[in-house]
Amino acid sequence: MNKALVVQLTRFGDLVQTKRLVLTLQKRSLEVHLCVDKSLKSLASILYPEVVVHSIVAHGTGINDSGFNSVLSTNYDIFNTLKSINFSEIYNLNFSPMNYALSTLFDSAKVKGHKIVNGQPVKSRWFDLAFRLASERRNNINLVDYWSALSPDMLPASEVNPKAAPKGGGVGIVLAGRETRRSLPYDVLAPLVMSARSTNKCKKIFLLGSQAELELSRKLLTEFPPSVAADTVNLTGKTDWAELADTISSLDLVITPDTGTMHLAAHLGVPVLGFFLSSAWCTETGPYGVGHTIIQADIECSPCIESQPCYNHLKCLNSFKDSGTIRFVATRNVKYLPAGLTVFESDCDFLGTNFLLKAGKDGTGERRSRLRKFIACHLGLLDIGEYGPFSDIAEKFYKEKDWITA
Missing domain, CATH: 3.40.50.2000 (Glycogen Phosphorylase B;)
Known part of the structure; x- marks a missing residue:
C-alpha cells in the first residue's frame, strides 16, 4: 500500500480542519501518516484512529525540563523515522520554518503545499493561487477545502462531518x-x-x-x-x-x-x-x-x-x-x-x-458565489463551458507563471 504523509504543525483547530484531506487520502487507498506537534498527539489519535501519528516538538509547549537538548533529540529521531519511510506523497500544509525543514527530508517532486526547492521556499500552484484569492477575505473558501484541494478526487464535502443534530445532553x-x-x-x-x-x-x-x-x-x-x-x-x-x-x-x-x-x-x-x-x-x-x-x-x-x-x-x-x-x-x-x-x-x-x-445583509454574496464557481472550475469540479467564462476574475487572480510553468 502506498503511503502519504500530512504535516500539520499548527494548532488544535487546524488539526481538526485537516479532516477532509485525511479522509480523501484514505479514500484513495493510501496509508495515511500524520505529523503533528507533540501537544496534539493524543488528540490526533482520537480524531483519526486509522492514521499513523508522528509527533515532533514544533511549539514551546513541547519543551520539557530537559530544555532544547530534548527537543533536538526527539525531533532528530522522528526526522530519521520519517525519512526512512517511502512516502509517495507528502502534504506540507504550513509555512513555518519547521515545515520547511521537514520538507527537505523528501524528494521535492513528492511534496505538495510548502517546500524548499534549490534553497528557495516554494508554494504549490494551488496554494499560490489560493493566497491571491484570500485577498477577498469575505469571499474566501473554508480552510478545510483549501487544504483538501491539494489532493485529487476530494471526498464530497457532505461526507466529511455528520449532519449536526442535538444529542440531548445540554x-x-x-x-x-x-x-x-x-x-x-x-x-x-x-x-x-x-x-x-x-x-x-x-x-x-x-x-x-x-x-x-x-x-x-x-x-x-x-x-x-x-x-x-x-x-x-x-x-x-x-x-x-x-x-x-x-x-x-x-x-x-x-x-x-x-x-x-x-x-x-x-x-x-x-x-x-x-x-x-x-x-x-x-x-x-x-x-x-x-x-x-x-x-x-x-x-x-x-x-x-x-x-x-x-x-x-x-x-x-x-x-x-x-x-x-x-x-x-x-x-x-x-x-x-x-x-x-x-x-x-x-x-x-x-x-x-x-x-x-x-x-441580515450579505453584501458580497453574489461575488462569493461566482468565485466559488470559478475555483471549482479551476479545480476541475465544475465544467467551465457551463459556468464560465470568468474573464474578470481570471484577469485579477491568474498570473503568467500559472500557465507558463505548468
Whole structure:
C-alpha cells in the first residue's frame, strides 16, 4: 500500500480542519501518516484512529525540563523515522520554518503545499493561487477545502462531518479563543447564553476551556441567576482531549467564538452557534458541514487583522450588546436582529462548506458565489463551458507563471 504523509504543525483547530484531506487520502487507498506537534498527539489519535501519528516538538509547549537538548533529540529521531519511510506523497500544509525543514527530508517532486526547492521556499500552484484569492477575505473558501484541494478526487464535502443534530445532553459554552478580540466579554456572553438555553429542553450548561479561562468562567457564573448557576458544570481546565470530546459528543448545542472546540463539535455532529467578530469570518474558518449557525459581525472594517490595533473601538462588538440580539437568539425572528449582524447557516455544495444567508445583509454574496464557481472550475469540479467564462476574475487572480510553468 502506498503511503502519504500530512504535516500539520499548527494548532488544535487546524488539526481538526485537516479532516477532509485525511479522509480523501484514505479514500484513495493510501496509508495515511500524520505529523503533528507533540501537544496534539493524543488528540490526533482520537480524531483519526486509522492514521499513523508522528509527533515532533514544533511549539514551546513541547519543551520539557530537559530544555532544547530534548527537543533536538526527539525531533532528530522522528526526522530519521520519517525519512526512512517511502512516502509517495507528502502534504506540507504550513509555512513555518519547521515545515520547511521537514520538507527537505523528501524528494521535492513528492511534496505538495510548502517546500524548499534549490534553497528557495516554494508554494504549490494551488496554494499560490489560493493566497491571491484570500485577498477577498469575505469571499474566501473554508480552510478545510483549501487544504483538501491539494489532493485529487476530494471526498464530497457532505461526507466529511455528520449532519449536526442535538444529542440531548445540554449546552456547552466555549469561553474564549486564542485571539482575544474574537471572543465576547463574559458580561456580553452571559445574556446570550441564557437566551439560547431558554430554547433548550435540557437546561444543563457546561463551561469549556483551558486553565487560562478559569477566572473568566468564574466571572461568567456570577452573571447567571443562582438557579442557572446550580445547573452549570464548570469543566474549565479540567478535561483532557478524550474527556473534552466525550463531553461535547453528548451536547445539544455548542456556543462558541471561532475556536478549535467549535471545529471539534462540528467533527462530532453537534450543532454550533458561533459568534464571529473582529478577524473571524465564517466563510474562512466557520464550522464544517451541515446544520451550524453563525452570527457574524458585519461592519465596514470586517474582517480585520487581529495583529493590528483596532481603531474603531471594537465597533463590531456593539451589536452583540443590543437587546435585539438576545431576543433573536431566543426566537430566531429576524425582526429582532440589529444592524451590524448577519446570520449564516452552513451547508455543503460542489466545492465544500458554504454559508447561506438567513438574516441580515450579505453584501458580497453574489461575488462569493461566482468565485466559488470559478475555483471549482479551476479545480476541475465544475465544467467551465457551463459556468464560465470568468474573464474578470481570471484577469485579477491568474498570473503568467500559472500557465507558463505548468
